[in-house]
Amino acid sequence: MKVIIEIDLPEGQSIPDPRDIVRLTSPDWHCEWWSIDDVAEFYAGDGEYITFTEEESREVLELIAQYSSPEIGICWDSINEWQSQIYDKYYERETE
DSSP, rough: OOOOOOOOOOTTOOOOHHHHHHHHTTTTTOOOOOOHHHEEEEEEEETEEOOOOOOOHHHHHHHHHEEEEETTTTOOOHHHHHHHHHHHHSOOOOOO
């Protein structure tokens, strides 16, 4: 079956590879999706939660994509590690 799909892409977003679209619709593939909303809130310690900006959240996702291990997968422990790196980059931790 041949299908034509029309989508509006935000400026700067690349065109999806047709093979990726096939994988998304195939019952033979499974994919997990993480968004900036999933990684935006970070527990900084001592009862303090911060909310990352959209750009900071995107950096977290970029770290996940670049450094995640297929043997470990993506889990909240690994997400917290990447969030911690972004927190350290942009926010000052209080030291005693």
